[in-house]
Amino acid sequence: MKKFLVLLCLLTPCLAVMAQAELTLDPARQKTLNVFFSNFSEANLKSFTPQTLSDATLLEFALAHNLINRRASLQTSKDGNSVMIPSTQVDATTEKYFGKKVARHRSATYTQALADGEAYTFSQIRSLTDLGGQTYLANGVIYRADSGGTPNPHGTPAQWKKAGDEVEQVGSFIARIKAMDGRYVLLEYQIMLK
Numbered sequence: 001m002k003k004f005l006v007l008l009c010l011l012t013p014c015l016a017v018m019a020q021a022e023l024t025l026d027p028a029r030q031k032t033l034n035v036f037f038s039n040f041s042e043a044n045l046k047s048f049t050p051q052t053l054s055d056a057t058l059l060e061f062a063l064a065h066n067l068i069n070r071r072a073s074l075q076t077s078k079d080g081n082s083v084m085i086p087s088t089q090v091d092a093t094t095e096k097y098f099g100k101k102v103a104r105h106r107s108a109t110y111t112q113a114l115a116d117g118e119a120y121t122f123s124q125i126r127s128l129t130d131l132g133g134q135t136y137l138a139n140g141v142i143y144r145a146d147s148g149g150t151p152n153p154h155g156t157p158a159q160w161k162k163a164g165d166e167v168e169q170v171g172s173f174i175a176r177i178k179a180m181d182g183r184y185v186l187l188e189y190q191i192m193l194k
Contacts, residue, residue, distance in 0.1 A: 123142050
């Protein structure tokens with residue numbers, strides 16, 4: 001009986017998730033979520049739970065995200081080999097994507113080296129399940145194109161092949177997200193690399 005109760009306690013959260021309805025993803029929502037999750041895959045965000053999301057993880061994501069997506073608006077160093085990212089921009093980024101800020105900054109400005117020739121990494125959502133309370137469970141795939149390649153991140157493997165783009169699936173993800181103030185925030189993220 002004790003083993004049965006332990007098993008029941010372990011399975012109850014899984015059954016609750018399975019009992020929720022998988023949502024039909026219209027093209028607009030799918031595109032929005034593809035872009036949202038691509039922010040994490042391109043910045044090489046590691047897996048985390050709410051208990052393991054550290055300031056170091058937030059900072060690493062924000063620096064990579066700003067370097068990739070805001071490079072033109074960042075101040076470049078005198079030698080042109082790095083950019084400066086203000087801690088206020090780090091906070092704006094982490095607040096937007098995680099709903100929280102870095103608790104304690106080690107510097108008012110962070111310096112990030114510039115790099116070229118990196119592979120193009122992006123994500124596509126495969127399913128979205130409503131967990132209630134504006135919280136969702138998302139499943140998706142992480143893709144990578146060779147350096148210099150820029151396939152349509154919303155395309156299909158058949159479309160990429162037809163266009164001559166070399167794209168490979170490098171992993172998948174499961175994430176818990178919450179809808180807040182007209183956007184999504186990432187609460188939990190688990191990647192499985194191939």
